[in-house]
Amino acid sequence: MHFVIIGGGAVGLVMANCLAQQGHLVELLVHSEQQKKKIQTSGVNFINHLGQKSVVPFKVSTSAEDLEHKAIWIIAVKYHHLNGLQSVFEKLPEDTELLFIQNGIQHIKFATALKQRTIFLGSVEFGAEKKNLNTVIHRGIGPLKIARFKGHPSAIEKLTNIATEYFPVAIMDDYSKMLVRKALLNCFVNTLTTILRVKNGELIRHPYCVKILRQLYQEVMTAFPEQKSQLTFEDVENVCKNTAQNTSSMLADYMNGRVMEIDTIIGGIIELAQQRGYTVPMLSTCYSLLQAMQEGGGSN
Structure with a gap:
């Protein structure tokens, strides 16, 4: 299959490498000229979960017009970058298939307004860390979950073919439940690793971290009882274990002075x-702490 990945961040580069190593044709759309030139001259240095290194070449551009419009376009940028890509989606044909990989649930409204007839939404649970412009580490194996947002039900079937032992794919029936589950998981892991400034694994290594994590889980899940069977506390612990050496995306943003x-x-x-009639005081306090950290201008 043919893919175009929008975004040269950790998730986009890991997906690009995993797909390319399966024999799929992958092109990259990146924002920075510097990153484009680095990948053009040196390829992408990929370090898998076992520490094995490989170098993969890619066609890369800063212009969507240079890339294949009939490919499946995977949008692997953060939500606040989507509006800047509006002109890209306007120029793509209606039959271009899109797969959005974002945290949270706010991108649903963005996807609703697009003209493309086939749109999938995804949720990533593998570990990824970008070391520099063209080096990425696959920190831990986890599923790429995909659900159909709009389009013919059979359109999603071909995406089962991209799954491998080290790049598992799960096709989900309900995109809303899938995204809420991932948002909840991020609320626990990203929030606490950033406030505590620790890697994912530390949340289950120290007794007080585990206590805080459990308290936050219990509070938030009272508002989402239907998710308890989909996201148990053991599931949260397993994600921390499987991505133990990973720096969460929120902590990485904070350490690098990004939004x-x-x-x-x-x-x-x-x-x-x-909206459900619940208050979440512990999570609300975490929210305020993170806002204060953001206004503080980064870790320095």
Whole structure:
């Protein structure tokens, strides 16, 4: 199959490498000229979960017009970058298939307004860490979950063919439940790793971290009882274990002075909980702490 991946971040580069190593044709659309030139000259250095290294060449561009419009386009950028890509989607044909990979649930409204007839939504649970412009580490194996948002039901079937032992894919029936589950997971892991400034594995390694994690889980899940069977506390612990050496995306953003996805992930869950008639004081305090950290201008 043919894929175009929008975004040269950790998730986009891991997906690009996993797909290319299966023999799929993959092109990259990146924002930075510097990253484009680096990948053009040196390829992407990929370090798998076992520490094995490989170098994969890609066609890469900063212009969507240079890339194949009939491919499946995977949008692997953060929510707050989507509006800047509006012109890209306007120029793509209606029959171009799109797969959105974002945290939170706010991108649903964005996807609704697009003209493309076939749109999938995805949720990533593998570990990924970008070391520099063209080096990425696959930190831990986890599923890529995909659900149909709009389009013919059979359109999603071909995406089962991209699954491998080290790049598992799960096709989900309900995109809303899938995205809420991932947003909840991010509320627990991203929130606490950023406030505590630790890697994912530390949340289950130290007794006090586990206590805080459990308290936050119990509070938030009272507002989402239907998710308890889909996201148990053991599931949260397993994600921390499987991505133990990973720096969460929110902590990575904070450490590099980038905008954190505070409203996208945490704000959205707080709003949903309030709509259901629940208050989540612990999560709300975490939200305020992260906003204060954001205004502080990064870790330095």
